[in-house]
Amino acid sequence: ARAASAxxxxxxxxxxxxxxxxxxxxxxxxxxxxxxxxxGSDTMFVGELATTAQRLDRFARFGRVMVSSAVIxxxxxxxxxxxxxxxxxxxxxxxxxxxxxxxENRTAPAFQASFAGRPTELxxxxxxxxxxxxxxxxxxxxxxxxxIGKSRLLxxxxxxxxxxxxxxARATPxxxxxxxxxxxxxxxxxxxxxxxxxxxxxLDAAESVPILATLLGEPIPAGYALxxxxxxxxxxxxxxxxxxxxxxxxxxxxxxxxxxxxxxxxSMTLEFVTLLLGRYAEAGSAVLxxxxxxxxxxxxxxxxxxxxxxxxxLPAADVERVIRExxxxxxxxxxxxxxxxxxxxxxxxxxxxxxxSLLRSGRGDSADSSLVPLNTPRTSGDxxxxxxxxxxxxxxxxxxxxxxxxxxxxxxxxEAIVRRSSGEMNAALNELARANVIVASxxxxxxxxxxxxxxxxxxYASIPEAERVLLHRQVGAAICTxxxxxxxxxxxxxxxxxxxxxEPMAAAELWHQAGSAAMAMA
Numbered sequence: 001a002r003a004a005s006a007x008x009x010x011x012x013x014x015x016x017x018x019x020x021x022x023x024x025x026x027x028x029x030x031x032x033x034x035x036x037x038x039x040g041s042d043t044m045f046v047g048e049l050a051t052t053a054q055r056l057d058r059f060a061r062f063g064r065v066m067v068s069s070a071v072i073x074x075x076x077x078x079x080x081x082x083x084x085x086x087x088x089x090x091x092x093x094x095x096x097x098x099x100x101x102x103x104e105n106r107t108a109p110a111f112q113a114s115f116a117g118r119p120t121e122l123x124x125x126x127x128x129x130x131x132x133x134x135x136x137x138x139x140x141x142x143x144x145x146x147x148i149g150k151s152r153l154l155x156x157x158x159x160x161x162x163x164x165x166x167x168x169a170r171a172t173p174x175x176x177x178x179x180x181x182x183x184x185x186x187x188x189x190x191x192x193x194x195x196x197x198x199x200x201x202x203l204d205a206a207e208s209v210p211i212l213a214t215l216l217g218e219p220i221p222a223g224y225a226l227x228x229x230x231x232x233x234x235x236x237x238x239x240x241x242x243x244x245x246x247x248x249x250x251x252x253x254x255x256x257x258x259x260x261x262x263x264x265x266x267s268m269t270l271e272f273v274t275l276l277l278g279r280y281a282e283a284g285s286a287v288l289x290x291x292x293x294x295x296x297x298x299x300x301x302x303x304x305x306x307x308x309x310x311x312x313x314l315p316a317a318d319v320e321r322v323i324r325e326x327x328x329x330x331x332x333x334x335x336x337x338x339x340x341x342x343x344x345x346x347x348x349x350x351x352x353x354x355x356x357s358l359l360r361s362g363r364g365d366s367a368d369s370s371l372v373p374l375n376t377p378r379t380s381g382d383x384x385x386x387x388x389x390x391x392x393x394x395x396x397x398x399x400x401x402x403x404x405x406x407x408x409x410x411x412x413x414x415e416a417i418v419r420r421s422s423g424e425m426n427a428a429l430n431e432l433a434r435a436n437v438i439v440a441s442x443x444x445x446x447x448x449x450x451x452x453x454x455x456x457x458x459x460y461a462s463i464p465e466a467e468r469v470l471l472h473r474q475v476g477a478a479i480c481t482x483x484x485x486x487x488x489x490x491x492x493x494x495x496x497x498x499x500x501x502x503e504p505m506a507a508a509e510l511w512h513q514a515g516s517a518a519m520a521m522a
Contacts, residue, residue, distance in 0.1 A: 008065050147350030148350075171260065215238070
């Protein structure tokens with residue numbers, strides 16, 4: 001862990017100063033008497049250590065810290081890890097990144113249903129990935145109703161490809177009032193400060209450093225200043241700087257850029273996508289742009305600008321396979337009960353996975369056949385409520401509080417509102433993670449998010465109306481008194497909490513601030 005901290009610190013510091021280098025970390029036995037070494041090195045050694053060191057060297061790029069599977073375990077709790085090569089368990093290679101805001105990995109889900117169906121769609125995405133890796137940049141829009149499996153399909157793609165860099169950002173209802181938010185998330189996903197990113201990718205420092213620093217929430221370094229231009233020109237410069245950054249990164253290695261849930265994206269994010277679509281084929285760049293949206297999203301892009309994949313519901317046979325896999329060797333589920341589960345799922349993979357989770361937790365059916373019709377969820381709404389009912393009171397309380405914050409939430413803010421001990425919080429959060437209700441945030445590594453908006457909506461709807469008003473009031477008060485950074489950066493979100501907490505005067509003032517900020521950046 002100390003070696004990782006030192007290596008990442010040196011790479012970032014020296015990149016900002018103009019020195020470009022990389023590092024590799026591995027632990028193993030050394031044969032100092034052998035007569036072999038790394039290319040360009042006078043150090044002589046062979047064996048497993050030499051082989052792994054050569055492998056780390058092969059996948060290294062300037063500004064990167066590579067680690068082997070031999071040292072990965074103690075790093076996972078405090079660092080962001082991305083696998084870049086997989087040739088077998090003993091030779092896996094990973095890239096190490098500093099977590100944006102610290103944070104801690106949550107317990108892995110106790111059960112995740114296997115991927116069902118979609119062979120044609122997965123093959124299309126793999127073909128697009130192969131084309132991008134060969135220098136033929138392309139873009140794909142995945143569209144389908146909530147829970148249809150857009151994110152799960154991307155997860156399968158990510159686990160099946162080797163090499164390249166994967167960065168992602170996700171729109172939510174709460175991000176619609178925050179210009180540049182998704183663009184800033186993509187910049188942060190590359191890792192490093194504004195000065196180190198500009199140096200690493202050889203950008204015009206005078207133009208890019210102050211803009212990147214502003215996006216990353218960093219102080220603008222001495223000697224730099226934001227351009228004094230109109231809001232329209234500043235927006236144009238910002239989007240161009242970020243596009244330049246991503247395309248330069250894609251010259252080092254294939255870059256997969258994922259923007260999810262564009263039905264909630266603000267107009268500036270859509271402008272940025274249009275800009276990338278017009279530039280991603282630049283010579284030397286290898287880009288795969290993956291976009292997801294619900295069915296109601298009307299794409300502003302032409303058919304010749306991107307490929308489109310429309311996801312339909314799964315056949316009943318695939319839904320049944322997921323359910324039976326979850327049931328394992330259980331004999332207390334008859335054909336009629338399975339059929340009821342299939343009907344409740346409506347071909348939607350998310351609901352099939354939720355049924356699977358219910359079966360694994362022992363809920364949703366009964367050994368007493370007379371109780372099966374009563375306990376088996378008949379609709380998707382019943383299914384979501386059954387999932388919440390399977391949680392402990394502490395976990396449900398935290399899920400409801402988090403739901404009031406949105407699909408994505410800061411854990412420390414939830415903790416300030418529920419006022420539970422750190423031990424109780426961690427136990428409840430780990431329960432939610434095991435139940436596959438929450439996952440780590442892709443946008444902010446100090447946060448978590450609901451695995452799906454449908455789960456968040458169900459948790460929010462389960463709060464009695466009077467308690468919901470009080471909860472929003474508590475959220476607003478906690479942000480004002482303990483989280484001034486949120487109050488300053490997200491006045492629209494704070495205004496919404498006071499509005500829903502029936503505090504109209506406080507809400508009106510904050511809406512005015514949010515409107516003024518949006519006008520300045522529009």
